[in-house]
Amino acid sequence: MRELNPRVVLVSMAGVGSDGPWRRAVTFADTLAAMSGLTHETGQQGHAPQGLTFGLGDMVAANAATLATLEHLIREQGGHVGLSQLEAMSAHLGTALIETLLPAEATGEGATAGPLTLRTSGEDRWLTVGVTTSAHFTEAVAAVVGDSTDDPVLALTTTAARSDGDALAAALQQQGVPAYAVRDGRDLVATDPQLAARNFYPVQQHPLAGEVQVEGIVAHLSTTPARIVSPAPLLGQHTDELLEEILGLDHDRIRHLHDLGVLE
Numbered sequence: 001m002r003e004l005n006p007r008v009v010l011v012s013m014a015g016v017g018s019d020g021p022w023r024r025a026v027t028f029a030d031t032l033a034a035m036s037g038l039t040h041e042t043g044q045q046g047h048a049p050q051g052l053t054f055g056l057g058d059m060v061a062a063n064a065a066t067l068a069t070l071e072h073l074i075r076e077q078g079g080h081v082g083l084s085q086l087e088a089m090s091a092h093l094g095t096a097l098i099e100t101l102l103p104a105e106a107t108g109e110g111a112t113a114g115p116l117t118l119r120t121s122g123e124d125r126w127l128t129v130g131v132t133t134s135a136h137f138t139e140a141v142a143a144v145v146g147d148s149t150d151d152p153v154l155a156l157t158t159t160a161a162r163s164d165g166d167a168l169a170a171a172l173q174q175q176g177v178p179a180y181a182v183r184d185g186r187d188l189v190a191t192d193p194q195l196a197a198r199n200f201y202p203v204q205q206h207p208l209a210g211e212v213q214v215e216g217i218v219a220h221l222s223t224t225p226a227r228i229v230s231p232a233p234l235l236g237q238h239t240d241e242l243l244e245e246i247l248g249l250d251h252d253r254i255r256h257l258h259d260l261g262v263l264e
Helices: 029-036 056-075 085-099 134-145 152-161 165-174 185-190 193-197 239-245 251-260
Strands: 009-014 079-084 116-119 126-129 179-181 203-206 210-213
Touching: 009 056, 029 056, 029 085, 056 079, 056 085, 079 085, 116 152, 126 165, 134 152, 134 165, 152 165, 165 179, 239 251
Parallel strands: 009 079
Antiparallel strands: 116 126, 126 179, 203 210
16 A cells, blocks of 8 residues: 555554554453443442443444554645554553542542432432532532521432432532533433534434434534535435446446346
8 A cells, every 4th residue: 555655544443453462352442441441430439330422442342443544644744544442441540540639538628529410300310420629519509598408418319319300400500510411312402502512413304204303513623614515325225326426337237237136
């Protein structure tokens, strides 16, 4: 390939890398999450690790590969990017590694409250509250529940159980406490006001399913804004175009392949 194009960039994305004692390991999303230490971070405070519910390694490794490829293109140099998904995922453990160097529990002005995950009203509905200082948390909870308390965590837990998650999150946010209702897939598509305002789920007309909401463009570019112009293709929808444009087959030859059943 370098003989044809000296500036070509080749990306190899192995699970743990192309060398080292585990180079031949068979890996999937769950095993890489466990190997990287991320699975352990889902089981804090004596609870068993819950694991990740999606292939995070694919995403972070793809981002790393993209950055490395762009670096080659900017330098106008070809090269080989040898990527380890394990290392790309482990790079996201920064805050967890720092926490191991901190005291087990801060006191005084450095004391913190959270993170918390609280059940709210409704079936399987939850609220996540981020970390803030204990003093700020106590004041915020008193303002939200309407009364001072010696146990703000218990007071907020009790209030959350009979409250709408979105409304309680908004009340906490107004007091400077990071909080948001835990979303499921339906919430994201149908009710989340932030994603709706940014048109993250545009509607496409699918030839079989009709109107379908699809994931939008993550990066909003000012000069060259991207847009989704068509739904996902059907199986084999563009076969004829590819045969004609890439392989140079004429219409008669493509028709003959169809008649033979080759393209079914």
